[in-house]
Amino acid sequence: MALFRRNTSSEKNEKIKLNKKNLKGLLGIYHYMLPYRNSFIAGFICLLFSSTILMAFPYLTGKLVDVSTGKSTWLFTEINQIALALLGVLVVQSIFSFFRIFFFARVSEHAMAAIRKALYTKFMFLPLAFFDQRRTGELTSRITADISTLQNAFSVTLAELVRQSSVLLIGIGMLLVTNARLTLFMVATFPVLVLAGLLFGKFIQRLSKATQDALAKSNIVVEETLQAVSMVKAFTNEKHEINRYSQALGQSIRLALKAARYRGAFVSFLILGLLGGIVLVLWFGGKMVHEGSISIGDLTSFIIYTMFIGGSIGGLGDVYGNLQKAVGASERVLEILNLEDEFSHSKPFENKLRLDGQIEFSSVSFSYPTRKEIHVLKDIHLSIRPGEKIALVGHSGAGKSTVIQVLLQFYSLDQGQILIDGKAVQDYPLETYRANIGIVPQEVILFGGSIRENIAYGKPHATEEEIYEAARKANALDFIDSFPDKMETLVGERGVKLSGGQRQRIAIARAILKDPAILILDEATSSLDAQSEALVQEALDELMQGRTSIIIAHRLATIRKADRIYVLEEGSIVEEGSHEELLQDKSGIYSHLIQLQFDLKEEALSEQ
């Protein structure tokens, strides 16, 4: 297995009930808003004002109707006066709304950027075992979708919650003041209808989701068969596939028609039920106007308040749904933020510490945390002197990369010890320790920037001269100079614009610049053409000079040059010695391996 790879796991999709505990989790996020609390308070005040001032609107409209029908009221006697007051309400309301949005945006943008940064920092410092259990897509959605949900909660949802609740409370209060009898009648009818509408709406949403799913299923049939149409034909299964597609379509039609029936009923309900509810209130109010127990103006404002209240009940349903989503998002984000990172027990970075590169594995046993039952390394003993070149060979899955992973302290051991220069690895500051190890991986991963940036990845503050010198030593300068933009050439996403051999030489230049005491070389299994191979080999020889090198070897030429070869088999070291020594045992695993993998190459070599 290559040294750098990804694993998968599935994402959970839970439905969350709001309770005290998980709402507290949401408050944990609030901690990131504290630095902007002044803006938050200012925004909250604007929100309160803009929500309450709007409630004067139905009242004033009612007064306007009263004055226009010749009934003067205690505050207003003229239509112009009321119109101006209405305009005033709108102006003040719009000003407060503007500042409310502005202040909330300021708080939420800053706070969410702070959480994103905290999450990303956490990702960078979490141990590798964490990433073995998660999909990349899952982690990216923590930092994108989940944070957007939280942002929405702290700006829009919170504002909605305050606004709709104040509309509901002030609205019902105003109605009670206007006319208690009519209010009781309204409260007994209209909200019940709105709630019924809300539940009905949810039911229809579920139905249309089922319809979409059924349609998606039928599309899978199309996709699958179109991708492998030759297979369908070869098996003469055309009719079978048509049949399968028809069945899937039939199912989706049945569901769509069921949904359509309920949708039709829902629209009729909206017209009849909700508007009917208003007619009911109007009817009751009209009779009261007739009796003289309420003015036309008061009835008008009553009806507008009623509509406001209906809207706010509907709005609060959405608020509840959004809060549920936000609680889920905050739980997922906090769960990651609360994890311990791999540096938490490590000593602080010591820049100057330079290792000699003596490596000792003493009785090392290891299994990956995700697969505890499989013992990947079993009682490994290695003893490597500074400057030695060691080759690890073995069948695929034997545990070669794992030896490197534990050496890099990506995982902790189940048993045994790794000593570097006679000291246990965990006694070094982790950052300093890794700074002393360089890697040239099998599959070179470059970042999307320029060649210069990619080489400098080995030493971010390298001088121009150092970068050129590293490129020269890595046999990379010739091809870099042949590009019109030279060092500034963009390598494309993951280095796609460079050939395999060129990417490897950039990786070597990186390692040269890092100047590590210990070098790890994961040889590429795919072979380069003879010329690139020679250039890469030459660069590697230069790189290995004076460093302890561990090579996961696939090429005979490399293995022959090694001071010592360790043969791994199912996690144990089964043979060790030089190429010649190991070949002595004709029935040994090494001889067998060489026979299998390197037969042809050896023949070619001996012919030369």
Ligand SMILES: Nc1ncnc2c1ncn2[C@@H]1O[C@H](COP(=O)(O)OP(=O)(O)OP(=O)(O)O)[C@@H](O)[C@H]1O
């Ligand atoms: N992150 C991981 N989580 C769980 N198991 C793993 C992980 N990485 C490797 N393994 C398992 O550990 C065993 C040894 O794998 P390793 O990658 O060390 O072998 P290798 O000798 O380097 O193989 P190759 O030559 O194919 O790269 C394999 O059985 C593999 O499935």
